[in-house]
Amino acid sequence: MTEHFDVIVVGAGLSGIGAGYHLQTRCPDRSYAILEGRDAIGGTWDLFRYPGIRSDSDMHTLGYNFRPWTREKAIADGPSIREYVTDTARTYGIDRHIHFGHRVVAAGWSTPDACWTVECRLGDGSTRRFTCNFLYMCSGYYNYATGHAPEFPGAGDFRGRIVHPQFWPEDLDYAGKKVVVIGSGATAVTLVPELAKAAAHVTMLQRSPTYVVSRPAEDRFANTLRRVLPAKAAYGFTRWKNVLLQMYFYRAARKHPAQAKERLVAMVRERLGEDYDVTTHFTPRYNPWDQRLCLVPDADLFDAIKAGSASVETGTIDTFTDNGIRLASGKTLDADIIVTATGLELQLLSGVPFTLDGKTIDLPKTLNYKGMMFSDVPNLASCFGYTNASWTLKADLTSMYVCRLLETMRKRGMRQCTPRIGSEPIAEEPFLTFSSGYVQRALAHMPKQGNRKPWKLNQNYALDLMALRFGSVDDSMEFSNPIDARAKVAA
Incomplete structure (x- = not known):
């Protein structure tokens, strides 16, 4: 029928x-x-x-x-x-x-x-x-x-667990473990600070940097407005405020890419300090909005890096090993768990x-x-x-x-x-x-x-x-x- x-x-x-x-x-x-x-x-x-x-x-x-x-x-x-x-x-x-x-x-x-x-x-x-x-x-x-899952040399030799975020296993215990997250997009910058709360250490391994921007998790304007206006009116005002601001910043970034890039990188440097190698790890080769910017609420990624519970490594993978990853530079990253946040x-x-x-x-x-x-x-x-x-x-x-x-x-x-x-x-x-x-x-x-x-x-x-x-x-x-x-x- x-x-x-x-x-x-x-x-x-x-x-x-x-x-x-x-x-x-x-x-x-x-x-x-x-x-x-x-x-x-x-x-x-x-x-x-x-x-x-x-x-x-x-x-x-x-x-x-x-x-x-x-x-x-x-x-x-x-x-x-x-x-x-x-x-x-x-x-x-x-x-x-x-x-x-x-x-x-x-x-x-x-x-x-x-x-x-x-x-x-x-x-x-x-x-x-x-x-x-x-x-x-x-x-x-x-x-x-299915998610995007490149074939990494030596993956079969790794004795730990390899996980794709799209299919996160409920039984995965990462507490006290060394974790490497491969990727630098929205999923990676979300996972790293969260995993760092319980893991022994989390390394975000990226082939190249992404623009990462911190933003407050709470919108004070919205929360204040909701106390004095009906919910629908407060929502409408906040919605248009955010739409117009986003449009303004997007147009400005596309019109003046060099200045936008300089400001975005400077904001990261303000979070991580002058001693941190922002040039290597947070300065992309492309202009803002050639790819989508990554948002981190309340600077959680930067806070995890400053606290030492997370770190960023920029380089290409030579091979997986039995206990981690060896980079083309020869550097090795020990890992109990590898998360392939390699995209959709x-x-x-x-x-x-x-x-x-x-x-x-x-x-x-x-x-x-x-x-x-x-x-x-x-x-x-x-x-x-x-x-x-x-x-x-x-x-x-x-x-x-x-x-x-x-x-x-x-x-x-x-x-x-x-x-x-x-x-x-x-x-x-x-x-x-x-x-x-x-x-x-x-x-x-x-x-x-x-x-x-x-x-x-x-x-x-x-x-x-x-x-x-x-x-x-x-x-x-x-x-x-x-x-x-x-x-x-x-x-």
């Missing part, structure tokens, strides 16, 4: 739960279902369980635009974020629309029927099909089944194969439309947040725009909306411009963006707000496939 919904949302994480809210609020007469491959709400925030897991964005912008974040800490730990998402789903009845254990494995569009057929694989190996008029992918941007594997739309009237859709050959849809692919949207700001800022805007499209199709008596490039030539550009390894490894498998609107990503919340909330829905969008007379009567 095939069950039909007006809209199917794939993923019950931060984006999917937000999508459910916007759909039932802005399109209350539409039926929807959320298909979740795992057995829990939360997505990333339920999957990742490594010590110290937390946001690297403030919760006043990572939180939903419709539900205030009211806790004291703006840089929140993973369990608190998971609770926030789960409680949001429960409070608004979104959880009643979730089908757990339904992993989407294929989706095909039929133009005559104006619907997607979505095939799912259940936990027992059986399959189940759904149909929907609009398919909204909120499944994140990386592979949940990006995966477009959960790796689901899509077809259009029986023909395979080659998504990497499409142009991305407004950061959410794909040229010549009807009634399919994907939630992909900002690389230079909080994910949920774009997620909320995307969900609201999907609702605008649904309402426009209904008002015009059409069943299909398809982004079309048209006759004017468009130069193709990479979908993402970050130089980070996880991005560069995936670019060939991602769609392109164009050199002009609406095919070019803004990476700017204020511009997207104007375009997606108040801009035209007709720019390069074709509304077609009218409802026939009998369908109109039935409706």
Whole structure:
């Protein structure tokens, strides 16, 4: 039996739960279902369980635009974020629309029927099909089944334990142990100070430095404002304050990269002192925002380094040994546990194969439309947040725009909306411009963006707000496939 919904949302994480809210609020007469491959709400925030897991964005912008974040800490730990998402789903009845254990494995569009057929694989190996008029992918941007795990020479000789943070074992006891964390990204700078609280010593081994910025875990402005204003008003003011500050600092860093680099490195030197080798360990070779900056709350990483419970080593690995790692320089790092915080594997739309009237859709050959849809692919949207700001800022805007499209199709008596490039030539550009390894490894498998609107990503919340909330829905969008007379009567 095939069950039909007006809209199917794939993923019950931060984006999917937000999508459910916007759909039932802005399109209350539409039926929807959320298909979740795992057995829990939360997505990333339920999957990742490594010590110290937390946001690297403030919760006043990572939180939903419709539900205030009211806790004291703006840089929140993973369990608190998971609770926030789960409680949001429960409070608004979104959880009643979730089908757990339904992993989407294929989706095909039929133009005559104006619907997607979505095939799912259940936990027992059986399959189940759904149909929907609009398919909204909120499944994140990386592979949940595997992380990036390079093959290190001699790994089989190491007598200790090798762990990837994406699959942190519950039984891992690191108390009193020597730990080496390979990596210098957000996961590594989160893990190191947390592990250092109990480990004998933690070494962060990096091939090259990353920009690391300290920020207070609590937002005093937000906490003060919440004492004198209703929670929603205080949240709104704080949200816009943080959005505008982030936009200002990002633009300044991109306009004056040398000055920004000098200031960011100077801030680290102020934390670690003049005697620390900041040049080697915290001075990247690239400009600020060529890769995402790493946030550390309340300078916890720097405090662990100053206390001697953690250290940073910059160099390349020659080989693993039976009791640690030998670097190309000849230096050895003793370890009982090695944590490979070597990054994620990006995966477009959960790796689901899509077809259009029986023909395979080659998504990497499409142009991305407004950061959410794909040229010549009807009634399919994907939630992909900002690389230079909080994910949920774009997620909320995307969900609201999907609702605008649904309402426009209904008002015009059409069943299909398809982004079309048209006759004017468009130069193709990479979908993402970050130089980070996880991005560069995936670019060939991602769609392109164009050199002009609406095919070019803004990476700017204020511009997207104007375009997606108040801009035209007709720019390069074709509304077609009218409802026939009998369908109109039935409706």
